[in-house]
Amino acid sequence: MEKGKIVKSVAGFFDIKSFSDHQIYRVRGSGKLRMLDMKPIVGDNVEFVKNELIHRILGRKNFFIRPKIANVDQAIVVMSLVEPEFSSKLVDKFLIIIENKDVTPIIVLTKKDLTSESKINYYKDQGYKVYEINYETNEGFGDLVSIFSNKTSFFVGQTGVGKTTLINYLAKTNFATQEISKSLNRGKHTTREVSLIDFNGGEIIDTPGFSSIEFDLTINEMPTAFKVFREASRECKFAGCKHYLEKLEDCKVKQLVKQDIIKQERYDNYVSFLERLIAK
Ligand SMILES: Nc1nc2c(ncn2[C@@H]2O[C@H](COP(=O)(O)OP(=O)(O)OP(=O)(O)O)[C@@H](O)[C@H]2O)c(=O)[nH]1
Numbered sequence: 165m166e167k168g169k170i171v172k173s174v175a176g177f178f179d180i181k182s183f184s185d186h187q188i189y190r191v192r193g194s195g196k197l198r199m200l201d202m203k204p205i206v207g208d209n210v211e212f213v214k215n216e217l218i219h220r221i222l223g224r225k226n227f228f229i230r231p232k233i234a235n236v237d238q239a240i241v242v243m244s245l246v247e248p249e250f251s252s253k254l255v256d257k258f259l260i261i262i263e264n265k266d267v268t269p270i271i272v273l274t275k276k277d278l279t280s281e282s283k284i285n286y287y288k289d290q291g292y293k294v295y296e297i298n299y300e301t302n303e304g305f306g307d308l309v310s311i312f313s314n315k316t317s318f319f320v321g322q323t324g325v326g327k328t329t330l331i332n333y334l335a336k337t338n339f340a341t342q343e344i345s346k347s348l349n350r351g352k353h354t355t356r357e358v359s360l361i362d363f364n365g366g367e368i369i370d371t372p373g374f375s376s377i378e379f380d381l382t383i384n385e386m387p388t389a390f391k392v393f394r395e396a397s398r399e400c401k402f403a404g405c406k407h408y409l410e411k412l413e414d415c416k417v418k419q420l421v422k423q424d425i426i427k428q429e430r431y432d433n434y435v436s437f438l439e440r441l442i443a444k
């Protein structure tokens with residue numbers, strides 16, 4: 165039995181990179197796995213028989229439902245400043261899902277060449293590593309290449325923000341990209357499948373963008389999902405504080421919002437996510 169890592173999933177088949185010879189083998193999932201309700205996903209380490217079947221999925225460090233990926237170290241959250249329009253709510257939605265799994269997010273803001281808007285300080289102030297990149301002037305890239313070494317990173321963000329464009333630029337690959345007017349007219353995402361490639365001593369995973377994403381968080385997970393909320397929560401008066409209807413004097417998160425350490429805009433995004441979950 166060989167061991168390897170799933171690098172791509174295509175219509176019931178999986179491309180697996182063998183740990184022994186580093187070649188790619190196309191195999192099927194096995195019926196046994198399907199009965200166990202274990203679906204192999206990109207990033208899974210598996211036991212397989214060359215050109216035959218996956219027999220076993222080895223333990224996962226973490227996994228995401230949408231995009232379907234496993235065993236990642238960091239998430240590159242890509243958001244365009246314009247086209248599609250910037251939305252702090254959408255970024256917070258990605259961040260809360262990612263931080264809930266203790267995966268490190270890094271923010272990349274694209275399309276700086278099309279606007280004088282800047283959001284770099286907004287995220288820097290909140291303690292994030294953030295890049296605002298301009299392909300025209302070559303500004304904003306800084307040490308962006310080096311953050312990928314020895315890590316498995318996935319790119320996430322709505323369709324048309326430039327995930328694949330950035331991967332092509334960094335890794336000198338040639339994956340298809342498309343003008344958003346065209347892709348939106350066709351109602352399709354340009355990148356259709358999740359795929360993992362080697363880059364700079366680590367691995368990067370491109371994913372199809374979303375027009376909307378759904379939470380896989382429960383109401384109980386919400387109050388401690390953002391890292392900054394998780395840390396503050398320890399000083400809220402009551403265990404299980406939702407930082408919602410609780411009184412200001414009892415809630416550290418609310419106090420940090422008042423002190424502008426947590427941004428009001430982020431708190432408002434949090435409340436809107438929470439209220440949507442409560443209404444369900
Ligand atoms: N002007 C400008 N255009 C950009 C920039 N980044 C990406 N684009 C363009 O935006 C369009 C969408 O880029 P893609 O890389 O296909 O977007 P994506 O995020 O991979 O989209 P999906 O695969 O559908 O999720 C393409 O026409 C790119 O050329 C940028 O920084 N500036």
Ligand SMILES: [Mg+2]
Pocket residue numbers: 327328329340341354355370371372373
């Ligand atoms: Mg793409």
Ligand SMILES: [Zn+2]
Pocket residue numbers: 397400401405406407408410414415416417418
């Ligand atoms: Zn609280």
